[in-house]
Amino acid sequence: MPLTPVPPEMLQSSSRHGPASGLDTTGMSAYAPPPVPPSMLHNDLRLYKLLEEINGQVRQNTLLLQALHKKQNATDLGEMDFDFPLTTFTCVRNIEDRIANNQEAKRSLTRYLCSLGGATPKDILHRILRHIINDELARKFNWRGRGVKSPFSALCLAKGVIGTVTTITLYDNTNVQKC
Numbered sequence: 001m002p003l004t005p006v007p008p009e010m011l012q013s014s015s016r017h018g019p020a021s022g023l024d025t026t027g028m029s030a031y032a033p034p035p036v037p038p039s040m041l042h043n044d045l046r047l048y049k050l051l052e053e054i055n056g057q058v059r060q061n062t063l064l065l066q067a068l069h070k071k072q073n074a075t076d077l078g079e080m081d082f083d084f085p086l087t088t089f090t091c092v093r094n095i096e097d098r099i100a101n102n103q104e105a106k107r108s109l110t111r112y113l114c115s116l117g118g119a120t121p122k123d124i125l126h127r128i129l130r131h132i133i134n135d136e137l138a139r140k141f142n143w144r145g146r147g148v149k150s151p152f153s154a155l156c157l158a159k160g161v162i163g164t165v166t167t168i169t170l171y172d173n174t175n176v177q178k179c
Helices: 038-076 089-100 103-114 121-132 156-168 173-178
Strands: none
């Protein structure tokens, strides 16, 4: 919004500041904002109320999620003894042996990985992978095992990760693999 120019008679002497000078002595300029239309005030008030409602809902959702997380952690503590992040091929083999034929271990792993969360399928996948395998070991894997690297897709752990992402989102396996 452009400033209204100050009339020349108000700027006669820059050294005098008093009521006769026409300048505001509190340090503010003589500019007065134009009146705000009542419809704009009404819209602003509506937006403010909507933001307050959203804030209240976010607070309520946060409390519910925290309660669910505490409840889930309390029930899963006895089951979860996965040693993440995995650092060696031996650790990977140990996890593979545990989840290969044990349905309860697979369910426990899925519940645990679901608790890591994320905003998008790609974000969920990245959070899970960063949590379960360290960077050094991850460099020794790729999806198909091309070159001198090991195939991550052949692991039961990979199937568990994909199953977890498809459980959380509504993506199918093909779309998860594209992430």
